[in-house]
């Protein structure tokens with residue numbers, strides 16, 4: 001489980017070093033240093049302030065007398081933030097037919113890779129999966145998804161390059177329903193001429209899927225690159241203004257020690273984190289667990 005270890009190790013190195021240096025007794029200077037460290041780790045200002053306030057509150061109560069209590073206070077604060085509000089990481093499923101998962105996010109965020117990993121995970125559970133390639137805008141996107149579908153051993157429906165993405169999405173859902181698959185995953189474009197065009201297209205895809213299968217899509221997963229810092233927040237806001245995002249996937253956490261963006265995005269959108277991406281291989285997908293995440297962050 002190397003990618004996971006390297007992620008947590010990196011975060012741990014940053015936090016642990018600083019926590020032990022910080023913990024010469026909790027005073028104003030060390031709390032300020034902690035706040036800076038958290039902001040640098042992409043927790044965002046509001047969350048960083050709240051975490052520091054939690055450490056301070058416990059310290060005043062006499063509950064932060066050691067480094068381990070200091071870490072515990074931090075972990076509890078992170079876990080509480082991740083469990084606040086809409087935070088159930090379980091994938092929504094459709095008990096009466098195929099579950100439709102719509103996957104959105106900008107180019108390069110790791111959408112295609114995530115879809116490949118998710119397909120493989122469903123396959124491992126014995127589920128029948130169909131991928132729909134509704135990114136007809138970018139040359140190569142359809143082929144790339146087809147390659148992943150072959151690798152994962154799942155069905156594939158793709159239109160011609162330049163064809164209407166919403167009709168590809170419709171056809172994919174239609175084919176999935178007709179063939180009786182368990183899961184239909186629809187890929188979408190990550191860039192069009194303008195952001196407005198992209199959001200209009202996503203709304204149309206969303207609407208058309210619901211026309212073919214009422215209550216679908218059951219999940220709208222927004223894929224965000226965990227290495228782009230606070231830009232992930234503005235992307236999250238733009239996408240969730242266009243369609244009702246039901247879950248967040250944060251990728252490339254193996255490549256950064258700044259795991260705080262996971263907390264910042266959950267808090268900003270009030271949407272659960274459902275997966276984190278920890279590598280480029282088909283097995284490098286982790287279902288999200290707030291408690292594990294928080295503990296390993298400061299262990």
Ligand code: GDP
Nearest residue numbers: 107108109110111112113251252277278279280
């Ligand atoms: P898309 O444009 O959103 O479909 O993005 P891709 O799936 O093509 O991914 C863009 C790049 O990021 C590729 O080089 C992927 O191998 C890489 N990538 C995707 N997810 C991860 C991850 O969790 N960790 C790492 N290190 N790289 C990733």
